[in-house]
Amino acid sequence: MAQVKAKRHGVSLDMTAMCDVAFLLLTFFILTAKLRPDEAVQVTPPTSIAQTPIKDSEIITVTVAADGRIFVGADAQPVRVGMLDRIGAKYNITFTAAEREQFKLMENFGTPIANVKQLLNLEPAERKAEGVQTGIPCDSVRNELGDWVLYARMLNPKQRIVIKADSEAEYKVVKNIIDALQTQNINNFNLITGQESRPVGSAKKK
């Protein structure tokens, strides 16, 4: 008799509790999932076996697109505004309050300083259009990237430089960036890479 009863119970299992748990977890994951920041360009970094997770505060990200354009962005909003003000003072450009507000919300950008004002007056959707952001000049003649990084680091010297370059980008561009920043005595760089599993039989992690 007991056997029959047990069988019946098995057929109609109460799923309510399970459903509760499932949706609880779902809510948790949705809430903790970090929204992908709105970046000016999409890059696919190469993969490496590095294991160090990226720090997500106090970083200055230098992005290199596949076509060699350079973008820069600081993670902290006060730093963004501060560096815009200082750049404006150096290059004699005054930014309005609305422009500063726009700049504060930009994850990264890539235009010569002369075109920053123009960029800020565009709609956010238009900024990603082709030919709008031509990259920040970074060579011995016009080292604007160096200026941006210099002012950003003045505001918070603890910030680390993170280079996020596309795997198709030329090494020359990355080398130029490193050379430009080494003149400011920045010798440690973090290169963003995708994850890759460690090959079998390789040396152990130190």
Next chain:
Amino acid sequence: MSEISTSDGGKGDKKVRAKKMSTKIDMTPMVDLGFLLITFFILTTTLSKPVVMELGMPDKDDIKPETQPIKESEAITVLLDKDNKIYWYQGADPKTAEVIRTDYSPKGIRRTLLQKKAEVGEKFVVLISATDESSYKNMVDILDEMAITDNRRYAIVDFAPAYKAAIKKGETAAK
């Protein structure tokens, strides 16, 4: 739901049965959906996490007094060229050394590095230099090989004119 309510409002004698059915909704598809979404969120949040590779460059102004000369036999130079080509030679002078072309596969440069490291021992040094045409991926790959072969004595050096000749030499040797 609507189906239940229509049958509910039907014949009087079936009302009791209909009521019983409405208390037990089959939650299986809902749970399925829930777990499917959970799986999706778990996978997308953890897999897209980027990692960083530390790169320390030597200070340009500060030449350390304790630097010691490297013996020729202890150093190999790795040259990265365009189209994922890679060349290496042992010693300091590419004119006399044999320049060998290899690739980024485990049987290519990795085997070479492991072999040479075993031959030379602790003092093994790798000099890395890349042409302007080589891609960023090549550089990350070679730094990655350094990590894989547990080689901490390496340096990224500027591309010298002598390396150009070395690449040409390696190219003709490969043919």
